[in-house]
Amino acid sequence: MHWFEKSVFYEVYMKSFCDGNQDGVGDFIGLKERLPYLRKLGVDGLWLTPFYPSMQVDNGYDVSDYKAIDPLYGTIDDFRDFMKEAKQNEMKIIIDIVFNHTAINHKWFKEHPEYYVWKTKPNNWESFFGGSAFTFHAKQNAYYYHSFAKEQVDLNWGNPDVMAEAKQILRFWLEEGVDGFRFDVINNLTVDKAFPDNPFDQKGEMIHQYDRNQRGVKAIIAELSGFCRANKEDVFLVGEISSDNLDEIASYSENHLLDVTFNFNLGSIENLHVKEIFDELVRMEEALSDRMPTLFFGSHDMGRLMSRLALQNRMVAKLLAFLMLTARGIPFIYNGEEVGMRNQIFQSIDEFRDVQGIQAYELARAQGLSEKEALKIGTEKTRDVGRGPLVFADRKPFSKGKPWILGRVETATDATDMFQFYSRLLKFRKDADFQTRPYEKLVLEGETIQFIRGRYLFVANFGETDFLVKEAGVVVFGEAKQNGNDCTIGPLCGVVIDLEA
Numbered sequence: 156m157h158w159f160e161k162s163v164f165y166e167v168y169m170k171s172f173c174d175g176n177q178d179g180v181g182d183f184i185g186l187k188e189r190l191p192y193l194r195k196l197g198v199d200g201l202w203l204t205p206f207y208p209s210m211q212v213d214n215g216y217d218v219s220d221y222k223a224i225d226p227l228y229g230t231i232d233d234f235r236d237f238m239k240e241a242k243q244n245e246m247k248i249i250i251d252i253v254f255n256h257t258a259i260n261h262k263w264f265k266e267h268p269e270y271y272v273w274k275t276k277p278n279n280w281e282s283f284f285g286g287s288a289f290t291f292h293a294k295q296n297a298y299y300y301h302s303f304a305k306e307q308v309d310l311n312w313g314n315p316d317v318m319a320e321a322k323q324i325l326r327f328w329l330e331e332g333v334d335g336f337r338f339d340v341i342n343n344l345t346v347d348k349a350f351p352d353n354p355f356d357q358k359g360e361m362i363h364q365y366d367r368n369q370r371g372v373k374a375i376i377a378e379l380s381g382f383c384r385a386n387k388e389d390v391f392l393v394g395e396i397s398s399d400n401l402d403e404i405a406s407y408s409e410n411h412l413l414d415v416t417f418n419f420n421l422g423s424i425e426n427l428h429v430k431e432i433f434d435e436l437v438r439m440e441e442a443l444s445d446r447m448p449t450l451f452f453g454s455h456d457m458g459r460l461m462s463r464l465a466l467q468n469r470m471v472a473k474l475l476a477f478l479m480l481t482a483r484g485i486p487f488i489y490n491g492e493e494v495g496m497r498n499q500i501f502q503s504i505d506e507f508r509d510v511q512g513i514q515a516y517e518l519a520r521a522q523g524l525s526e527k528e529a530l531k532i533g534t535e536k537t538r539d540v541g542r543g544p545l546v547f548a549d550r551k552p553f554s555k556g557k558p559w560i561l562g563r564v565e566t567a568t569d570a571t572d573m574f575q576f577y578s579r580l581l582k583f584r585k586d587a588d589f590q591t592r593p594y595e596k597l598v599l600e601g602e603t604i605q606f607i608r609g610r611y612l613f614v615a616n617f618g619e620t621d622f623l624v625k626e627a628g629v630v631v632f633g634e635a636k637q638n639g640n641d642c643t644i645g646p647l648c649g650v651v652i653d654l655e656a
């Protein structure tokens with residue numbers, strides 16, 4: 156058994172988590188100050204979004220130097236102080252590694268153009284942020300490939316020197332004491348070298364057939380993973396597979412590849428349908444029967460769980476948290492969920508920070524849409540909605556400075572109550588010790604998802620009415636009315652029954 160199979164992770168969106176030097180941007184000093192808070196919450200590990208020097212076109216996912224700290228977040232000494240304190244708090248740390256692309260101002264782009272992908276003529280490939288994936292570069296008299304923004308230049312993984320550089324970077328951070336990596340869009344590393352045009356679906360959206368999951372990518376991931384494992388025993392390797400297709404996602408979770416991959420098939424659903432959630436849980440069991448799935452309903456790339464799925468209903472938000480923290484898998488809480496944060500609200504384009512939202516807005520304007528209409532489109536696309544500064548339950552502000560991201564932070568009402576719910580549930584989870592147990596039963600009855608793991612029956616009632624469970628046992632988490640063997644579970648409630656008590 157690996158340590159991480161029992162763990163609960165927490166994604167720290169660096170810019171918005173906690174600002175120690177009061178300049179409006181989260182940093183390592185702030186993060187270190189908040190370690191007791193995270194301990195109190197009861198999470199075991201943190202995933203830190205990129206903190207390297209960056210052009211900040213894509214908020215750090217455009218890395219200019221992989222072996223340094225952006226002054227926005229502090230110095231390498233601040234990082235080391237934080238790591239020391241994290242170790243003392245028994246908090247595991249995994250960091251984001253962006254190997255698909257570098258920022259265009261990375262020194263490699265000038266010194267080693269052969270590290271990148273060039274083409275004399277663009278094909279029809281679109282970047283994931285919209286627009287062509289090729290940009291002309293006068294000096295090279297050729298087009299460079301960028302699957303995201305034009306400042307994020309895709310690396311050529313066909314060049315073995317790129318692998319050699321990558322290993323040095325991984326070694327550097329392993330020596331700094333990190334416990335694992337979250338590999339960004341790792342299935343995008345290779346493309347079809349013949350560059351055939353991509354097809355479109357019926358809605359006119361590009362199907363990314365030839366620019367991800369291409370030949371050679373698994374061998375590269377195997378080599379990176381093997382290198383990490385050879386250099387650190389029990390390192391935790393998480394893959395972001397750019398896809399919501401479960402089979403595709405699951406195919407990267409293998410002993411010689413990644414430990415886990417993000418299950419967007421469940422995590423990025425847009426609407427709450429209990430049947431859909433249940434079906435995804437079942438499919439995850441089929442596709443990942445001997446592997447750990449991941450469980451999450453939020454990240455820095457999507458609207459917040461409270462707004463997107465729970466539609467501001469705190470009971471629903473708690474129920475989703477209940478499911479995420481009790482179903483089989485490794486949970487990733489997104490920062491702010493533990494206090495019930497909602498989506499950030501924007502009044503004007505000047506408040507946007509996300510390249511994806513800004514590009515969508517600009518495209519709409521260029522197509523002649525009004526300011527208001529363009530803002531609406533931009534708001535639908537911008538990932539800024541989930542990136543607002545943290546609102547802490549103890550009322551201490553994220554920063555006294557002007558925050559890096561504007562817009563209105565919806566104050567989480569009753570943040571303390573939500574925090575207590577999370578910490579009670581996390582404590583129960585730790586004490587009850589069911590995390591690695593398989594499902595002995597996984598069923599949908601009416602609008603209730605039920606599963607047995609170890610000695611516990613978990614019941615998540617997504618219905619609007621009471622649900623009656625006839626089971627001999629004792630309620631050990633959640634509120635329910637028990638009368639002999641009858642247990643009435645209220646609407647939108649999650650309950651755990653100990654069947655052996």
Ligand code: GLC
Pocket residue numbers: 213216217253303339340395455456
């Ligand atoms: C991943 C990140 C996202 C970023 C993209 C490009 O999907 O989560 O924030 O924009 O990769 O690096």
